[in-house]
Amino acid sequence: MNVDEQENPLLKAWKVQLSRGLLEFLVLVLLENKRHGYDILQTIRSLFPRSEPPLSDGTIYNILTRLKSKDLVSMETVLFEGRMRRYYCLTKKGKQLQQEMIDEWTNLNSSVIKALEMYSLI
Amino acid sequence: MNTVSQEKIKSTFLKKLLKELIKRGAPNSTIKQTLDEAAGSLTDYISEMDLKNLESLEQNFGTPQQFCNEQMIEFNRDGYLAQLFYNVIFSLSFLTIFGFGFSFLTFWEFIYGHALSIPSAEALMQISSGINGLLGTLFCLNVLVWILNRYFSKSLSTYDLRNRIQNKATLGIYWYLVLICVSMFSYLYSKVGFLLPFVWKQNMKFLVIEGLLRWLLLLFYLSTTAILYTIKYVKNNSAKLRKENRTYLIDSLEGLVFVFVLISFVVPQPGIGLLVILLGISTILTNNVTVKTWLLGVTSICVQFGVLFRNLIFFSFDFLGVDRTSIIFGVKFTLKGNEEKEWYAIIVCIILILLWTISCILIFKRENKKYRLKFGFRKVGKQYISVILIFLVGVSLLGSQPQETTLKIDFMPEYDQINDLYKINERVWIPRKGKIYVSFYDYVSFTLWDYDSNGSVVNITNIVVNGSWQVTWQNQGESFKSFFKQGFFSSLAAPTVFVVEREEYNVTQALWYFVIEAKSSGILEYHSTILEYLSTVLREEISIIIPSMSYRWVAQISWFPFYLEPIVVGFILSFLLIDFDTKNQIKSRQRSKGRES
Helix, strand or coil: CCHHHHHHHHHHHHHHHHHHHHHHHHHHHHCCCCEEHHHHHHHHHHHCCCCCCCCCHHHHHHHHHHHHHCCCEEEEEEEECCEEEEEEEECHHHHHHHHHHHHHHHHHHHHHHHHHHHCCCC | CCHHHHHHHHHHHHHHHHHHHHHCCCCHHHHHHHHHHHHHHHHHHHHHHCCCCHHHHHHHCCCHHHHHHHCCCCCCHHHHHHHHHHHHHHHHHHHHHHHHHHHHHHHHHHHHHHHHCCCCHHHHHHHHCCHHHHHHHHHHHHHHHHHHHHHHHHHCCCCCHHHHHHHHHHHHHHHHHHHHHHHHHHHHHHHHHHHHHHHHHCCCHHHHHHHHHHHHHHHHHHHHHHHHHHHHHHHHHCHHHHCCCCCCHHHCHHHHHHHHHHHHHHCCCHHHHHHHHHHHHHHHHCCCCCHHHHHHHHHHHHHHHHHHHHHHHHHCCCCCCCCEEEEECCEEEEECCCCCHHHHHHHHHHHHHHHHHHHHHHHHHHHCCCEEEEECCCCHHHHHHHHHHHHHHHHHHHHCCCCEEEEEEEECCEEECCCCEEEEEEEEEECCCEEEEEEEEEEEEECCCEECCCCCEECHHHCCCCEEEEEEEEECCCCCCCEEEEEEHHHCCCCCEEEEECCCCEEEEECEEEEEEECCCEEEEEEEEECCCCCCEEEEEEEEEEECCCCCCCCCCCCCCCCHHHHHHHHHHHCCCEEEEEHHHHHHHHHHHHHHC
C-alpha cells in the first residue's frame, strides 16, 4: 500500500470536515440577500462542484432549519407558479453572527496564507 | 400533492432515520435534535419540491444514511448497546405498571376474597382505608405514569416512534387505572354493601362516610387525570396543534402536587413519602424548576413530615408490646423501647429539604434565572384551575377527618381441664380518650362434617356455640367499670348471624358493636366461656376503632380539622395568589410599559 492510499482516507475526511464546516458560514453569507432554499442549494453546488460526497438537498435544508430554530434566519412563504416557495433572510441576530464569522474567517485566512508564505508553499 | 401523503412520506422517512440513528448508537439527545431538525427541513423541502414518493425524496434530499453522514454521526458500538438497553428499560417501565394492575385484578379474590367474606367492622375498615394500601398503590401508579411520561416526552422527539408508543401506553394506563378503581370499588362494596345500613345505625357513620370519600376522591382524581391526558393526546395528534408545542393542564406540576399533597392526607400511606422523593428527582432530571416548584417541593416534604410525625406520636405508645416499625420517606425503621423515632423523621426531613434546595439553586444558576416575588391573582384564563383546586381542598379536608385508627386482636380459647370448658380472658390498655368503637365476633370454621368431644358426628347445619361473653371498660384511675355488656353465644339472632358459603369450608360468625365513651385512657376487658368446643377452629376477634389523636388533642367536634390541615391548606391556597417573574419577564414588561407611555 503506497503513502497516497494510506493518506487518502484522512485527506477525504479533512475535505469533508472543511467543506461541511464552512456550509453554515456560506449559507449566512448567501443570505445577505433574500433567497429561496433551492437557490441557495444551487449556488453552493456551483461553488463546490467537486464536493465529495455530493452535497444532498437535505444538508442545506437542514442547515436552514437549524438557523431558523435559533432565530438567525427568518422565513416567508410565497405562492410561486402554484407551489409554495419559502424565502429566507437574515435576522438581526443572524446578521451579527454573519459579521462575527466573516471577521473570524478573514483572520484565519490571513494566518494560513502567512504560514504558507513563510515556507514559500504558495 | 395533498398534505396527507406529504405527512406519510415525511413520517416514513423519519422512521427510517430513527432506525439508522439507533443503529449508529447515537445518544437520545442527538436523536431528538436530528429528528426535530430533519422534520422541519422535510416540511419545507417536500412542500417546495412537490415530491410524489419516498424514492424521489431519498434521491434528492438524501437517504437516512446520507443524512447521518452529513451530520457526522458515526457508528458507535457502545452507543448501540446503550440504545438497546434503554429500549428494554423503556418497554419494561410501562409493562410493569400494566402487569402490576393486572396482578391486582387476578389475585384479588385469591388474596382478599376470604378476608372480605367476614362482614365485620374490620372488613369495613379495610375498605375505608383501602385494603392494604390499594388506594395508595393506584394513586402511586398514576403518579409514576405521569413521571415516566414527563421524562420520556422530554428526552424523546415528538417525531420519535418510541415517543408515540409511550403516549399511547400512557393513555391506556391512565384509563386502565380508572377501570381497576371502578372494578375494585364495585367489588368491595357489593361484598360488604349489606353491612353498611347496619353499621350506619350503630353510630358508626364515619366509617361509611370516610371510606366512600376516600374511594370517590381517588376515582375523581384518576378520572380527571385520564380525561386531561386524553384531551392532550387528542390535541397533540392533530398535526396543526403539534407545531404549536402547547402546554396542557396535565403537564402542570403545580396541579399535580396540590392534589398529591391533599391526597396524602386522605391516604397517608408510607409509599406516598417515597413518591414525594421520586417526583422531586423527576423534576430535577427534567430541569423544569421555578421558585414555585421549589416551594411546592418544600411543602410536600413538610406535609409528609407532618403526617408521619402524627403517626409516630400515635405509635409511640407501645401498648401491644411489639417492635415499632415505620417507614419514613421510604426508609424502614424498626425501633425498640424508648428510642426517639421522631428525630429520625426530623433529620430525614431536613436533609431532604437541603438537598432539594441545593439542587434547585444549582439549576437556577445554570439557567441563569433570577426571580422576583409578585402578588396578585392569576390570569383570568387560569381561574377555573383555582376553582378545581379549592373544591379539592374542601373535599380533601373532609376526607381527612376524623383521624381514626383500628386495632385488631385475635384470641384463641384456652382449655380449662378442671371445669371442662374453654376460656378467654384478655385485658387491653388503650391510651386514648373519646369514642371507642368495639366490634367483636366469634369465628367458627369447619369442614363438611365434624366430631364433637365425645366422638359423635356433628350436624353442621344446626351448629350452636354454647357459652357467654362479657365486655367491660374501666377508665384509668377509677375503681368501677363504666361500661358493662354481656350476652350468650347461643342467643344470636338475625341479622347478626351470617353464613357465607365457601368452597372448602363454612364460616359462621356473630357481630356485636359497642360505642364506649372513654373519659381517659383505660382498660378494655373481654371474657368469654365456651362450654362446647369443636375440634375444628374457633377463633374470636375484637376489632377496636379508636380516635388516634385523642390522647393529646381531644377532637371535641369530630369533623373539625386538626392544626396541620388549616396550615397546609392555607399555604396551598396562597399559591393561587402568589406568582413569580423571571428577570426576562420583568424586562419585557418594563419595555412594554415604556412603549405604552
